[in-house]
Amino acid sequence: MSNRILEVCGLSRIYGSGCPLCVESTGPENDTNICPHCGSVVAVHGVSFDLFRGEILGIIGESGSGKSSTVKMLYFDDTPTAGEAVFFDNGERHELFRQNAAQQRSLRNKRFGMVYQNPHLGLNFQVSAGGNIAERLLMSDLAHYGEIRRRAQELLLRTEVLPERMDQNPKTFSGGMQQRVQIAKALVTRPPLLFLDEVTTGLDLSVQAAILDLILEIQQELNTAMIVVTHDLGVIRLLAGRTLVMKHGRVVEAGLTDQILEDPQHAYTQRLVASSL
Amino acid sequence: MQPVLLVEGLAKEFFLHEQRKTIPSCSNVCLESRQGKLTAIVGPTGAGKSSVLKCIYRTYLPSAGRIMFRDRSGQSTDLARADEHQMLRLRQREVGFVTQFLNCLPRKSALDVVAEPLISAGVNRTAARTSAGDMLARLAVPERLWCVPPATFSGGEKQRVNLARGLISRPRLLLLDEPTASLDPGTTDLAVKLIETLKEDGVAMIAIFHQPDLVRRLADDVVELAPPMVVKDNNKECLS
Ligand SMILES: Nc1ncnc2c1ncn2[C@@H]1O[C@H](COP(=O)(O)OP(=O)(O)OP(=O)(O)O)[C@@H](O)[C@H]1O
Ligand SMILES: [Mg+2]
Ligand SMILES: [Zn+2]
Numbered sequence: 001m002s003n004r005i006l007e008v009c010g011l012s013r014i015y016g017s018g019c020p021l022c023v024e025s026t027g028p029e030n031d032t033n034i035c036p037h038c039g040s041v042v043a044v045h046g047v048s049f050d051l052f053r054g055e056i057l058g059i060i061g062e063s064g065s066g067k068s069s070t071v072k073m074l075y076f077d078d079t080p081t082a083g084e085a086v087f088f089d090n091g092e093r094h095e096l097f098r099q100n101a102a103q104q105r106s107l108r109n110k111r112f113g114m115v116y117q118n119p120h121l122g123l124n125f126q127v128s129a130g131g132n133i134a135e136r137l138l139m140s141d142l143a144h145y146g147e148i149r150r151r152a153q154e155l156l157l158r159t160e161v162l163p164e165r166m167d168q169n170p171k172t173f174s175g176g177m178q179q180r181v182q183i184a185k186a187l188v189t190r191p192p193l194l195f196l197d198e199v200t201t202g203l204d205l206s207v208q209a210a211i212l213d214l215i216l217e218i219q220q221e222l223n224t225a226m227i228v229v230t231h232d233l234g235v236i237r238l239l240a241g242r243t244l245v246m247k248h249g250r251v252v253e254a255g256l257t258d259q260i261l262e263d264p265q266h267a268y269t270q271r272l273v274a275s276s277l
Numbered sequence: 278m279q280p281v282l283l284v285e286g287l288a289k290e291f292f293l294h295e296q297r298k299t300i301p302s303c304s305n306v307c308l309e310s311r312q313g314k315l316t317a318i319v320g321p322t323g324a325g326k327s328s329v330l331k332c333i334y335r336t337y338l339p340s341a342g343r344i345m346f347r348d349r350s351g352q353s354t355d356l357a358r359a360d361e362h363q364m365l366r367l368r369q370r371e372v373g374f375v376t377q378f379l380n381c382l383p384r385k386s387a388l389d390v391v392a393e394p395l396i397s398a399g400v401n402r403t404a405a406r407t408s409a410g411d412m413l414a415r416l417a418v419p420e421r422l423w424c425v426p427p428a429t430f431s432g433g434e435k436q437r438v439n440l441a442r443g444l445i446s447r448p449r450l451l452l453l454d455e456p457t458a459s460l461d462p463g464t465t466d467l468a469v470k471l472i473e474t475l476k477e478d479g480v481a482m483i484a485i486f487h488q489p490d491l492v493r494r495l496a497d498d499v500v501e502l503a504p505p506m507v508v509k510d511n512n513k514e515c516l517s
Contacts, residue, residue, distance in 0.1 A: 003362075052362060209383040220397065237380070241365050256335060256361050263337040267294035274295075 004088055005193060005225045006051040006074075011083035013069050013249075016040025018081070026248060028268060033064065033248040043069040045249045047083070053192065054223035058240030058257060060230060060272070066249040067229040071195040074227070075114045076104045087111070089192065109139040113186030113224075117198035119178035122185065123170050129156060129181045130166040133188050140189045155184040159214060176207035183214065190222060197229045212238050233276045237261060245269045279347055281450050281481040282310040282333070287342035287357075289328045302328040306342070308483070308500045310450060315472070315482040317492045320502030326485045329502070330452045332357070333483070334374045335364050346372070349449055369397060374452045375443030377459075379427060379435045387413065387430070387438050388423045394446040412441035416467050432459040440468055444475060451475065453484035457491065469494060 014022055019038035026033050026042040033042050044066040051057050059067045072078040074085055074096065085096040089111055099107070116122045123132050133152035142148055156166055159180040165173070170181050179199055186194055196215070200208040216239060219226060228239050236243050236257050243260045245253040245268065253266040264270045287306040292299050303325025310316050318326045331337040333344055335356060344356040348371055354363060368374075373394075385393075388409050395405035413423055416437040422430065427438045436459050443451065453472075457465045465488075472495055475482065486492050492499060 055365075213384040242361050254361075255338075256364060258336045259338060262331070263291070265338065270294055 003052040004050055005053045006087055008085045009048045011047040012081050013044040014040050014042050014081045027250050028247045028252055042249045047251055051225050054225055056226045056240045058228050058236035058243035060236055061246035065246040067246055068197050071197055071227055071229055075195050076108055110189050111191050113191040113194040115182045115186050115196045115199045117201050119182055122182040125171045128167045129170050132185050136185050136188055151188055155188045159184040176203050179211055194224050194226045280309040280311050281347055283345045284308045285343045288340045289332050289337055290340050310481040310483050312481050313476050313479045314497040315495050316498040317496035318485050318500050321504050324502035324504055327454055330454050371449040373443050373448035375440055375456045376454050379439040383428055386424045387427050391441045412445050416441055447480055451480050451482045455485055455487045458487045
């Protein structure tokens with residue numbers, strides 16, 4: 001049996017009407033992701049990679065390079081204009097972009113998890129922290145009230161949200177605490193694949209460190225495969241075994257994270273690493 | 278017996294795009310590493326000693342040469358060409374690297390930092406922590422520090438934690454880059470004893486030592502690297 005959990009091939013997303021010249025007129029060589037002929041944005045083009053069970057893959061790159069767009073498509077928040085992705089789960093093969101809406105929803109609710117930079121995207125601010133987690137468990141077909149409450153408590157405890165906070169609204173929480181609730185919510189169904197988009201950006205350094213620790217501990221406990229999007233080299237250094245470097249929608253370099261940081265090959269990666277020293 | 282590692286014609290140079298410069302680091306390096314033996318790499322500063330270790334571990338992408346590694350099952354892999362997943366698997370199970378500096382998570386206690394390689398290799402947490410304590414004790418790290426994160430440790434304490442972590446899982450091949458550089462003579466002796474027991478256990482080691490007497494005490498083989506060559510300037514080639 002292969003260890004592969006995800007295989008992404010030629011993933012692309014163009015915003016706008018598109019024209020035959022979009023791809024050749026954009027990218028790192030042209031130093032833009034906007035087609036000069038039709039004005040469309042080539043947000044992602046030809047992104048291919050694979051991911052193994054329990055592996056953490058980093059995606060790094062400057063603002064607008066297409067990192068978030070890439071994970072959004074895999075989580076079905078957005079639809080690609082081209083490309084394939086196969087998710088391997090319990091011996092089954094799911095072609096992500098050929099599934100109907102119900103199948104996609106089911107994967108999203110039960111087998112994938114997402115933690116957004118913006119807690120408003122991941123949390124429902126109408127209900128309590130515990131309610132947020134219950135919501136996700138209900139969507140994954142768990143209906144027993146006591147069991148839901150127990151699982152929610154367990155996960156909040158695991159992500160170090162104080163028990164008395166369980167029945168409070170996350171609106172009143174600090175940024176770091178909101179991220180913990182998001183992480184608890186994403187993990188409560190024990191998904192084998194988790195996407196994290198800039199989850200520590202904007203938080204205090206000490207809070208960042210605690211959240212990164214938590215992510216790594218959980219990854220070791222649950223063997224969750226993760227795709228970690230960030231523009232912070234320190235985050236991938238601590239979390240990711242392998243890293244993709246993106247620029248203007250393309251992957252310009254991929255490799256072991258320590259190699260990317262200590263022996264970057266592409267001119268862009270060299271600049272990125274040099275500027276962070 | 279066949280060597281665990283056979284390096285032939287290894288070279289590494291860095292191309293810096295911004296400056297359009299090629300910087301040679303090491304060239305035509307040949308060495309062998311055998312079970313239970315320690316190969317020391319010696320040479321002047323800038324001769325590329327660390328680069329050789331980093332190429333073997335694939336922190337650097339080798340520019341030329343072959344790095345044939347024979348794993349526990351007897352299969353040979355050229356580490357210069359192995360894919361990244363293969364490399365990650367080998368790092369987890371067969372090839373260890375003790376660098377000069379400790380890179381770890383801020384909240385983890387010293388004990389957990391040391392136990393981590395065993396845990397990720399599938400050993401249960403309690404057993405892993407017991408051997409971690411044993412390693413720390415053998416390197417005379419005071420017990421009161423075991424449950425403290427190493428971030429605030431002194432240079433020598435950090436280095437001992439780093440050594441304990443690198444030595445705990447008894448990899449098939451262990452790379453050591455100045456593992457005792459910031460230790461006092463007493464703790465250096467403890468580290469030497471530990472390295473000797475690893476040799477007895479059959480671990481193949483390639484090491485760079487700061488102190489020449491350690492080479493004499495521990496090395497079965499010595500590979501000397503030539504001083505660095507002159508920098509190639511691609512700008513000049515472009516102008517002429
Ligand atoms: N819905 C949209 N409509 C039009 N353009 C979009 C849309 N979403 C993203 N883009 C564009 O696609 C490109 C890639 O955006 P994306 O959000 O993936 O970048 P990113 O790498 O995540 O950046 P950041 O680090 O700032 O989060 C950008 O140029 C962005 O403006
Ligand atoms: Mg983004
Ligand atoms: Zn166009």
